[in-house]
Amino acid sequence: MKDTILELNNVRKSYGNFQALKGIDLTLNASEILGFIGPNGAGKTTTIKVILGMIKAQGTSRVFDLDSWKDAVEIHKYLSYVPGDVNLWPNLTGGEVIDFFLMLKKQKDTSYKHELIKRFDLDPTKKCKTYSKGNRQKVALIAALSSDVSLYIFDEPTSGLDPLMETLFQEEVRQLKDQGKSILLSSHILSEVEQLCDTINIIKEGKIIEKGNLQDMRHLSMSNIRVSTEKNISGLDQVDYIKDYRLIDGYHEFKIENHKIGEVIAQLSQYEIKSFESRLSTLEELFMGYYGEEH
Structure with a gap:
């Protein structure tokens, strides 16, 4: 596998006359945590959906050197994704949803799932329709973090979580990096990005306006x-x-x-x-x- 895990070149996306993405260039390397920040409506989630093959755009988006749109099914075998607003099957329990996602990843060792359920203080026997936003978020995080994949994409992953759970998430991300995993983290919690990320990209109105590590950006x-x-x-x-x-x-x-x-x-x-x-x-x-x- 190449050292470059994810690469976007001149990615553009329009909805009618509105240009949501105006030539996005983005690179994520192996064992790197890339922070992706910007206000609501800046284009963060649209960019992530292009990476995941959920939206077709102009330009090139490649993950594991595969085309995000044409090879989306293959790409998803090796990544885990957590959105900021998780929707789950209402009549399944949290535990059943986690097991389902692990099954899709053909994850044979599910022992870490039990540890995460305990650490995140989740009752996996309750049906998803009874969960608060924070608990739905926990289900998605546990499913993602207990999957042994190469790339983790988090889009506002701690939305709805209390500060203790946010801290636990940060610990898990550091552990993933120590294991050589790559992470794309879009977060509105700027202290989280500052503490975790090797590289930061700031997006404004559909354009990356600054990129580099935090030390590089101090001149601003x-x-x-x-x-x-x-x-x-x-x-x-x-x-x-x-x-x-x-x-x-x-x-x-x-x-x-x-x-x-x-x-x-x-x-x-x-x-x-x-x-x-x-x-x-x-x-x-x-x-x-x-x-x-x-x-």
């Missing part, structure tokens, strides 16, 4: 500065490279581009710095930098 963000001085400072809010200036309890708080840190320290030193804190922006702050005008 700013450092958050918190400083106090012996002498009074005035006019910081007038400095062109200082953004979002605030004075709170005697501390000057603002944002600057990372390469300006030395310059601002030199400027502030004349006021006798008492304390100086610098923190890189989180992925969430970076993300809001792109989409802040939309929220």
Whole structure:
């Protein structure tokens, strides 16, 4: 099997006059976790449906070096998929649904299923029509995580789960990576993406607007500065490279581009710095930098 597990080149999809995808390029390598983030309507789920062969699009989408549309049945033998809103057969129990999915994957060893049922605190004897959204999500996650496949695609997988279950999901994903599996993770929980992903792709209005690992993307963000001085400072809010200036309890708080840190320290030193804190922006702050005008 190639090192490249999944590759999209210039994928385009239109619905009438609306262009949902405008030339998506995406690559997922072996043993990699790829984070795919963007607001609702940006094109994340449409892209995933193209990968899964659920929608036909222009351009090329290949998984395991097979065509997503023409070879969808073969591809699905080697991947597991969890959507953000799981619909299950109402008259089957959760346990029956999990067993059915494992049977489709021809999974002979089902021992891990029992461990996951216990860890996710799911009652597998209840019928699916009685489950809450969170419990339906657990059924799909257990079925996916107990399948021994090469690729896992998660589209908002922890939607409806409480924080404890989210943490458990993150532990499972790390374990999959340790086993050499590849994961495509679309998530609105940005801290989840930040903690788990090797590579991040940001999609906006059907286009990938930035990609790379988090360290690569730091150049797009700013450092958050918190400083106090012996002498009074005035006019910081007038400095062109200082953004979002605030004075709170005697501390000057603002944002600057990372390469300006030395310059601002030199400027502030004349006021006798008492304390100086610098923190890189989180992925969430970076993300809001792109989409802040939309929220």
